[in-house]
Amino acid sequence: MNLKNTDFLKSILSLLFFALFFSCVEEEIREVTLYDKPHTEASASRTDIKFGEAVDFKSTSFKHLTTTWTFAGGSPSSSVNPDATVVYNNPGTYDAKLVVKYIDNTVETKLFKIIVKGIDPPLPYGGTAIAIPGTIEAENYNLGGEGIAYHDTEEQNLAVQNGSPRYRTDDGVDVQMGNNITNISYTEAGEWTNYTITVPATGIYDFDFRVASGDTAGGKSIKLQLVNPNTGVATDLGQTGNFPNTGSYNTYISKNVTGVNLTEGKNTFRVLFTGSNTNLDKINIKVSVPPPPxxxxxxxxxxxxxxxxxxxxxxxxxxxxxxxxxxxxxxxxxxxxxxxxxxxxxxxxxxxxxxxxxxxxxxxxxxxxxxxxxxxxxxxxxxxxxxxxxxxxxxxxxxxxxxxxxxxxxxxxxxxxxxxxxxxxxxxxxxxxxxxxxxxxxxxxxxxxxxxxxxxxxxxxxxxxxxxxxxxxxx
Structure with missing residues (x-):
């Protein structure tokens, strides 16, 4: 073989080798774009609240078709918007659920547990709920202070300011101590006191309010209300009606609220004064006896x-x-x-x-x-x-x-x-x-x-x- 031809073939083979080599290197480092999966981020501003408060829910979704929130126990109860503000009015534990459907027909769910707290349990005076049938002394209303156990128009105890010894040191209800009777006095419309009782059996009970008024126009009606243990909302059970001058603020008569349905266990009721010039000494509670035909x-x-x-x-x-x-x-x-x-x-x-x-x-x-x-x-x-x-x-x-x-x-x-x-x-x-x-x-x-x-x-x-x-x- 001619040596020149041999050298020429070697040169051709070398060029082909290098061409193939560098071509393969280029193929391996070529840039590749990967598929981004759909996803959602969601949040709740709070998951532990008091009744009546709100929670802000937010969500951000990528490649979604639909977004659906459902809020058990909330208002609103649902939303198709990514963000929503929801109010919870009743105590309890509720699910807030977000369901997102993506463009590839996959579905993702996010779940939040919302704990809605009610009011604190009532604190009976003396630490123990009053057993009925029995007598509740008006001055022994619940502990807890203004807006929780009672509401009084002014901070001061007007009875003490007018010479009465002090019965309680924890608040400003106008409790007056006399020689034989300790009572609530100097009442005004809208003032109230709460009492927690233990009811032995579900049934019908009668409430006997011992009241007095020395005003020429007499005393004003007292409303009896049942307090919801979770929300504190008061529901009317009845009222005594107005009553005439009893002769003095120390001369007491009975005004009754009868036929009150109570449930076995602890109950908190409220005494709401509808006007002034009404003293309250105590409340006698007994099982109601139906009148004869x-x-x-x-x-x-x-x-x-x-x-x-x-x-x-x-x-x-x-x-x-x-x-x-x-x-x-x-x-x-x-x-x-x-x-x-x-x-x-x-x-x-x-x-x-x-x-x-x-x-x-x-x-x-x-x-x-x-x-x-x-x-x-x-x-x-x-x-x-x-x-x-x-x-x-x-x-x-x-x-x-x-x-x-x-x-x-x-x-x-x-x-x-x-x-x-x-x-x-x-x-x-x-x-x-x-x-x-x-x-x-x-x-x-x-x-x-x-x-x-x-x-x-x-x-x-x-x-x-x-x-x-x-x-x-x-x-």
């Missing part, structure tokens, strides 16, 4: 009565009246009657008056054993109205007159329980008394509501009356 006969009532002769209710529309049974805002139970002046829609238009008769199931009925007509009435239309009993021997009535209220009736939109003696139900409104006419008393057929001729009006809505609890009694 009323000695009478029920016509339209859900009260516990010995016997009954139901009226046919509702009475048929007629005499310019439309009568319906209502089931809310009754005087007692679940039903009352609403008498509405409706000359065009009542089915039996009349001229110059409006009336409606309720027939008795047993008619005529012998009411010789009874002496009183009981009826609950509510109205805010101050028009005269006749309350009437129809008998085989004529019609007997009284006229309720806004200009001269009687039997406890007021036209204030509130229920009033009227007790009308048979001796004042007069034939045709001015004749013989029902109590003196044996033939009438033994033959009662209907209970009737009627407008009075002297006060009749054709104006719409001029005569609206609610009637409930119609019955006869001996006493």
């Amino acid at each position: 009323i000695d009478g006969v029920g016509i339209f009532t859900e009260k516990d009565i010995v016997s009954s002769n139901p009226g046919i209710a509702p009475p048929p529309n007629g005499g310019n009246m439309a009568i319906t049974i209502v089931t809310t805002n009754t005087n007692h139970g679940n039903k009352a009657l609403f008498y509405h002046f409706d000359p065009t829609g009542n089915g039996s238009p009349q001229n110059g008056f409006a009336l409606s008769h309720m027939d008795l199931t047993v008619s005529p009925y012998n009411a010789t054993a009874y002496n009183y007509l009981n009826v609950a009435v509510k109205s805010s239309t101050p028009k005269k109205v006749r309350i009437r009993l129809n008998t085989n021997s004529g019609n007997y009535w009284v006229t309720l007159n806004p200009g001269n209220p009687a039997y406890g009736m007021l036209w204030d939109g509130q229920w009033h329980e009227l007790v009308i003696p048979f001796s004042q139900l007069l034939r045709d409104g001015n004749g013989a008394a029902l109590s003196t006419v044996a033939a009438a008393k033994s033959s009662i057929k209907q209970f009737t509501i009627r407008t009075d001729d002297s006060d009749y009006s054709t104006a719409p809505n001029s005569f609206d009356y609610y009637i409930d609890d119609i019955y006869f009694t001996v006493n």
